[in-house]
Amino acid sequence: xxxxxxxxxxxxxxxxxxxxxxxxxxxxxxxxxxxxxxxxxxxxxxxxxxxxxxxxxxxxxxxxxxxxxxxxxxxxxxxxxxxxxxxxxxxxxxxxxxxxxxxxxxxxxxxxxxxxxxxxxxxxxxxxxxxxxxxxxxxxxxxxxxxxxxxxxxxxxxxxxxxxxxxxxxxxxxxxxxxxxxxxxxxxxxxxxxxxxxxxxxxxxxxxxxxxxxxxxxxxxxxxxxxxxxxxxxxxxxxxxxxxxxxxxxxxxxxxxxxxxxxxxxxxxxxxxxxxxxxxxxxxxxxxxxxxxxxxxxxxxxxxxxxxxx
Amino acid sequence: xxxxxxxxxxxxxxxxxxxxxxxxxxxxxxxxxxxxxxxxxxxxxxxxxxxxxxxxxxxxxxxxxxxxxxxxxxxxxxxxxxxxxxxxxxxxxxxxxxxxxxxxxxxxxxxxxxxxxxxxxxxxxxxxxxxxxxxxxxxxxxxxxxxxxxxxxxxxxxxxxxxxxxxxxxxxxxxxxxxxxxxxxxxxxxxxxxxxxxxxxxxxxxxxxxxxxxxxxxxxxxxxxxxxxxxx
Amino acid sequence: xxxxxxxxxxxxxxxxxxxxxxxxxxxxxxxxxxxxxxxxxxxxxxxxxxxxxxxxxxxxxxxxxxxxxxxxxxxxxxxxxxxxxxxxxxxxxxxxxxxxxxxxxxxxxxxxxxxxxxxxxxxxxxxxxxxxxxxxxxxxxxxxxxxxxxxxxxxxxxxxxxxxxxxxxxxxxxxxxxxxxxxxxxxxxxxxxxxxxxxxxxxxxxxxxxxxxxxxxxxxxxxxxxxxxxxxxxxxxxxxxxxxxxxxxxxxxxxxxxxxxxxxxxxxxxxxxxxxxxxxxxxxxxxxxxxxxxxxx
Numbered sequence: 001x002x003x004x005x006x007x008x009x010x011x012x013x014x015x016x017x018x019x020x021x022x023x024x025x026x027x028x029x030x031x032x033x034x035x036x037x038x039x040x041x042x043x044x045x046x047x048x049x050x051x052x053x054x055x056x057x058x059x060x061x062x063x064x065x066x067x068x069x070x071x072x073x074x075x076x077x078x079x080x081x082x083x084x085x086x087x088x089x090x091x092x093x094x095x096x097x098x099x100x101x102x103x104x105x106x107x108x109x110x111x112x113x114x115x116x117x118x119x120x121x122x123x124x125x126x127x128x129x130x131x132x133x134x135x136x137x138x139x140x141x142x143x144x145x146x147x148x149x150x151x152x153x154x155x156x157x158x159x160x161x162x163x164x165x166x167x168x169x170x171x172x173x174x175x176x177x178x179x180x181x182x183x184x185x186x187x188x189x190x191x192x193x194x195x196x197x198x199x200x201x202x203x204x205x206x207x208x209x210x211x212x213x214x215x216x217x218x219x220x221x222x223x224x225x226x227x228x229x230x231x232x233x234x235x236x237x238x239x240x241x242x243x244x245x246x247x248x249x250x251x252x253x254x255x256x257x258x259x260x261x262x263x264x265x266x267x268x269x270x271x272x273x274x275x276x277x278x279x280x281x282x283x284x285x286x287x288x289x290x291x292x293x294x295x296x297x298x299x300x301x302x303x304x305x306x307x308x309x310x
Numbered sequence: 311x312x313x314x315x316x317x318x319x320x321x322x323x324x325x326x327x328x329x330x331x332x333x334x335x336x337x338x339x340x341x342x343x344x345x346x347x348x349x350x351x352x353x354x355x356x357x358x359x360x361x362x363x364x365x366x367x368x369x370x371x372x373x374x375x376x377x378x379x380x381x382x383x384x385x386x387x388x389x390x391x392x393x394x395x396x397x398x399x400x401x402x403x404x405x406x407x408x409x410x411x412x413x414x415x416x417x418x419x420x421x422x423x424x425x426x427x428x429x430x431x432x433x434x435x436x437x438x439x440x441x442x443x444x445x446x447x448x449x450x451x452x453x454x455x456x457x458x459x460x461x462x463x464x465x466x467x468x469x470x471x472x473x474x475x476x477x478x479x480x481x482x483x484x485x486x487x488x489x490x491x492x493x494x495x496x497x498x499x500x501x502x503x504x505x506x507x508x509x510x511x512x513x514x515x516x517x518x519x520x521x522x523x524x525x526x527x528x529x530x531x532x533x534x535x536x537x538x539x540x541x542x
Numbered sequence: 543x544x545x546x547x548x549x550x551x552x553x554x555x556x557x558x559x560x561x562x563x564x565x566x567x568x569x570x571x572x573x574x575x576x577x578x579x580x581x582x583x584x585x586x587x588x589x590x591x592x593x594x595x596x597x598x599x600x601x602x603x604x605x606x607x608x609x610x611x612x613x614x615x616x617x618x619x620x621x622x623x624x625x626x627x628x629x630x631x632x633x634x635x636x637x638x639x640x641x642x643x644x645x646x647x648x649x650x651x652x653x654x655x656x657x658x659x660x661x662x663x664x665x666x667x668x669x670x671x672x673x674x675x676x677x678x679x680x681x682x683x684x685x686x687x688x689x690x691x692x693x694x695x696x697x698x699x700x701x702x703x704x705x706x707x708x709x710x711x712x713x714x715x716x717x718x719x720x721x722x723x724x725x726x727x728x729x730x731x732x733x734x735x736x737x738x739x740x741x742x743x744x745x746x747x748x749x750x751x752x753x754x755x756x757x758x759x760x761x762x763x764x765x766x767x768x769x770x771x772x773x774x775x776x777x778x779x780x781x782x783x784x785x786x787x788x789x790x791x792x793x794x795x796x797x798x799x800x801x802x803x804x805x806x807x808x809x810x811x812x813x814x815x816x817x818x819x820x821x822x823x824x825x826x827x828x829x830x831x832x833x834x835x836x837x838x839x
Contacts, residue, residue: 387709
């Protein structure tokens with residue numbers, strides 16, 4: 001696998017505030033790479049460093065195997081990006097905006113191919129309306145069209161579904177999947193919502209307060225072996241004592257009136273049988289995958305929480 | 311030979327004395343007669359203005375006169391600043407306009423020419439003219455200098471040089487001097503470019519300054535029945 | 543680079559704000575022309591003061607196209623910096639505000655290229671504006687008022703002067719003056735661009751540019767010797783009126799204007815050099831800052 005993005009010990013501080021701290025990660029060719037973190041975690045700062053909008057304080061960034069700062073021009077030719085809300089030129093039409101940015105990428109596209117691009121994002125019928133008349137979703141889609149107009153190999157989307165209605169979110173999601181599957185693009189997409197990322201990404205990175213929490217394939221992070229079973233019982237204390245004999249300690253945790261057990265999903269019936277045979281009544285059983293738990297923990301608490309330990 | 315030349319010198323001396331002893335009224339009458347030969351004239355020339363605050367290029371001018379007292383000074387093109395007393399550069403009207411009491415003020419010397427001085431006082435008390443002093447070359451019957459005081463335009467001075475048209479009593483060059491008031495624009499009115507080059511402490515003495523206009527005339531057309539059109 | 547410039551000009555041409563400048567100029571010039579056509583004599587009387595006591599002058603001849611242009615420029619060139627800053631102050635900050643700056647900067651160009659194109663576009667806007675001013679205030683005035691000798695009323699130190707320039711000696715002075723004005727206004731354009739590098743909305747740099755120009759102009763015109771001597775030379779606005787130097791015709795010993803001459807070319811040249819130095823300094827700082835800037839907008 002060829003790495004498209006390689007970030008090494010990247011740091012950025014504004015005055016005394018460390019926005020990004022010692023961050024390293026890799027995005028491979030063909031990845032839909034989810035970049036997760038709550039608002040203010042340092043996602044945008046990282047993405048802006050990938051696009052040379054912000055200069056890193058230290059660390060290195062390589063794109064397509066080349067150092068970013070030294071090969072800025074040739075690298076940026078192969079990158080398309082939507083950064084936060086793309087506002088574009090409000091006093092120009094969708095078509096004019098797209099044409100303008102195509103020209104800025106050094107392209108002279110025919111009317112047909114520009115219209116085709118607008119069609120991909122579903123804006124062909126509004127191509128000559130001024131952008132100021134567009135809804136947020138339409139602007140977002142136009143922003144993506146602008147990012148795609150020069151047919152880049154790497155597409156960076158910063159919170160592409162922010163402020164969109166449910167249908168808009170689905171449209172963008174489908175578009176990302178199509179770009180990856182049909183056109184083989186490498187896509188880095190950031191979000192503060194796990195639910196979005198887990199549906200489309202094959203790999204992901206979670207950052208918190210500028211630091212990496214976890215990086216890995218979604219498959220492994222969503223592995224059934226890593227499922228958390230949440231149960232409510234008639235006697236949690238006794239249940240934990242029993243479970244400790246059956247499972248090792250670090251996988252069992254008491255949370256208020258629930259017990260969280262990290263185990264393979266398929267073992268759930270054994271768990272239930274084991275407890276009922278020991279005269280413990282079970283009121284409820286819930287499955288939660290570990291990724292979601294990571295994330296909920298992060299967004300709930302202000303401190304850096306290690307999952308599954310107190 | 312010697313006798314001849316002595317008698318000639320004597321004759322000249324006598325003649326001269328006679329001229330300078332001539333009654334001033336007779337002299338003026340002679341000049342008037344000489345001038346009355348001119349019914350009208352049109353003259354072309356240049357006007358050069360020398361006033362401390364005016365920076366004007368030399369202007370092409372035309373002078374028109376018609377008996378008894380029509381006179382006009384026109385510039386043939388461009389904008390021109392014509393001094394208010396400029397009508398008086400024309401001596402021809404002087405005698406036609408006023409009746410004077412003439413006072414003989416003796417003789418003087420102007421540019422090595424011995425001249426008779428006549429002071430003319432208008433008889434009319436309401437006349438704008440207060441006093442006109444003429445400096446006359448009695449030999450050639452030419453007015454060489456004129457100093458005039460008026461009620462409205464102050465005092466001005468004329469110096470005249472004669473050459474080609476002296477037989478008509480028309481000058482080739484007129485130097486007209488007059489008083490001007492100081493010109494002062496309020497600062498800040500013009501937003502001027504200050505190149506820091508202007509450092510002149512002499513402005514205090516500038517309250518009223520002298521202006522000069524020099525008119526050089528190189529062509530006269532005399533008695534060509536000038537139309538009245540020119541004086542409108 | 544050329545296509546980038548085309549894009550910039552296209553953007554400027556599509557913004558309503560651009561035409562405000564042209565409309566404002568058209569309105570001001572037309573009002574001037576109407577007012578002077580109706581009652582230019584009053585103005586002439588004001589400028590001539592007591593000269594009319596000693597001289598007769600054909601005032602209708604004096605109010606001609608050349609004179610009108612000078613009067614209009616005298617007023618207009620104080621206002622035009624505001625119009626130039628309207629475009630220049632928006633150059634970078636406006637893009638930042640719209641969120642398009644980050645898009646532009648992820649395109650394969652150097653930041654210095656982009657800034658240079660922004661500068662070029664603002665410069666060309668300034669030139670277009672001046673050409674428009676020239677058409678209206680010079681050529682239209684000539685059509686309305688005709689051509690004749692030109693009178694310049696001037697305060698030089700403690701002296702006031704009236705200069706007369708022959709009709710056939712005027713036009714080249716206007717071309718030179720417009721050239722000079724282009725340099726002077728480019729200083730404003732670069733100042734606007736410099737300030738716009740630091741801002742994320744366009745109001746700030748536009749207002750700041752206008753305030754600096756107004757402040758300097760007011761200080762330049764306080765007319766107190768200590769300020770004239772020690773402060774004025776340090777204000778670039780002092781040199782912005784240098785275009786008038788082209789109308790200060792050289793005078794010979796006799797007090798006559800010398801056709802085709804300038805009274806003080808070295809002063810004009812030095813002013814030009816100072817203005818160009820301002821342009822270079824402002825641009826230098828702008829390029830340096832823009833290169834280093836983290837784009838957070």
